[in-house]
Amino acid sequence: MQYEIEVGERVKREIKKGRQVFSVNWIKKIEAEPGELVKLKYNNNFLAWGIINPKDQYHYIRIFSYNEDVDIHNDIKEKIKKAKEYREKTINYKNHYRLIYSESDFLSGLIIDKYNDIFVIQNSNAFFDKNINIIKDALIDVYGKDITIYEKSIGKQRERSYLKPIERFIYGNKYETEIEEVNKKFYINILKGQKTGWFLDQRENRKIVNQLYGDRILDVFSYSGSFGIIINGEEKYFIEKSKESISMLYKNLKLNNIENYNVINGNAYRILKQFYLEKRKFDIIILDPPDLLAENYEKGIRSFILINSIALDLIDEGYLITFSCSQDLNERKFYSLIRTLIRRKNKKFEILYKFNQALDHKVIFPHKELSYLKGFLIEIKK
Ligand SMILES: C[S@@+](CC[C@H](N)C(=O)[O-])C[C@H]1O[C@@H](n2cnc3c(N)ncnc32)[C@H](O)[C@@H]1O
Incomplete structure (x- = not known):
């Protein structure tokens, strides 16, 4: 089923400014499964793809893409590539870093931390719960096959979004490593x-x-x-x-x-x-x-x-x-x-x-x- 919501002038302005999270106070409430994509429109023109979670009043809509013809796998892969480039080239963080920091990397609700070849996902976005394999494939595309991906989606943020806690290996099974900071x-x-x-x-x-x-x-x-x-x-x-x-x-x-x-x-x-x-x-x-x-x-x-x-x-x-x-x-x-x-x-x-x-x-x-x-x-x- 294709969901569409017509939004008001104020929401349109906020989306254009870069706001990625809208509570139920901003956008008309509709019935939908948490994690469905919703086409947001203004004056019947496409504005953005949003992700809906009707149970989560604070994160009712999270913006996902401004591209109407978005290819989800490619979109996530490109966002991961860009995030990697910023960490490794711009700020020169090499082996361990926060790869994805939610809205900062335009993947609202998603955190991915990297410790050498181990990636730990912490997610509170219902869409990524449903599409966790796309994230897995995108990480493998960008970092290669010799990695481990572990999901640790637990804690308050998840509870507030009415999502169950998840802790599991998604790919690989490595759980320990060693990092270095200031020569320690x-x-x-x-x-x-x-x-x-x-x-x-x-x-x-x-x-x-x-x-x-x-x-x-x-x-x-x-x-x-x-x-x-x-x-x-x-x-x-x-x-x-x-x-x-x-x-x-x-x-x-x-x-x-x-x-x-x-x-x-x-x-x-x-x-x-x-x-x-x-x-x-x-x-x-x-x-x-x-x-x-x-x-x-x-x-x-x-x-x-x-x-x-x-x-x-x-x-x-x-x-x-x-x-x-x-x-x-x-x-x-x-x-x-x-x-x-x-x-x-x-x-x-x-x-x-x-x-x-x-x-x-x-x-x-x-x-x-x-x-x-x-x-x-x-x-x-x-
Ligand atoms: C923010 S972390 C500290 C991080 C650490 N400084 C680092 O950079 O790795 C806070 C720590 O406080 C501990 N903690 C929480 N309440 C405590 C308490 N009442 N007494 C002692 N430790 C406590 C937690 O177990 C946690 O390891």
Whole structure:
């Protein structure tokens, strides 16, 4: 069945501006199976192909193509080729990178991360659920046959789109590999790892912190230890609650011949409070928590203030590297919270650097929501 929807002037303007996602408030609601293609028309003229999901009120229509005679396989293949060229040629990311970042690569709802020859798909678009083999074939066309493709379509975004969680090998069966960043090696396990296996979004930030040195370094919410390993220092502390992440952290410490370390498997809030009672001090503290605001904004802000506040108490003179990956906490609010906290503690500070998400996580107009990661390198003085 061929679906068609006539849209209004406002939607036409937004489509022309580049908007790729429309909620039910924008476009007439029709009955259709999630993931069907819909011809969007204005004054009976073709505007774009959209993908419909009547169950998902926020992503009711996702724009797929402006070409009326679109060949789906070829379209996806060309988008992957273009995305690869940007990563490998323009920004010079070689073996591992985010290949597809949703609207940024004009494949709304689709994420594909690459770790050498392993590709991990995270999808929340019903159309790609139905046409996963087209994505598989397009990846093979662009990267060759010697690859593995794993799908890890799980999490909140999927739930919100009323799509069932999917975790499976689509092609090949390799699940571990090793990557290198700033001359350090890291073990990747796409089955045990969080997200698609590695926090690719912190790549540029890891290059920056590699310039720092501290005698005592504390990496809080460390996952598999990237920051603590990359920052130069004498003694390194890691705090992480997930046992699986800790097992990868031990592998990474070994891979990089780091011997003077303390790994603490537990709740960061409790452990930092304990350190405070013990009057411990550090030269550099990294706070890279999960999205604290995802469940509840007010509660999340309280957790954010609490963890930053205790971390500040553990630094006399030194550096705090503090991140937020919450879309709902913008940079200005983040800065204002931190500034208030430091002033209350009667400490002086300088913001030395503002962190951002890596260049493969492009943010394109008008999709500002693609921007989420932010952070500060703060020098704390007496
Ligand atoms: C954003 S990730 C950190 C990524 C890491 N900095 C990196 O670049 O690889 C957040 C980590 O915090 C851990 N985590 C979440 N809540 C925690 C808690 N209360 N205490 C300790 N770790 C926690 C998660 O398991 C996850 O590994």
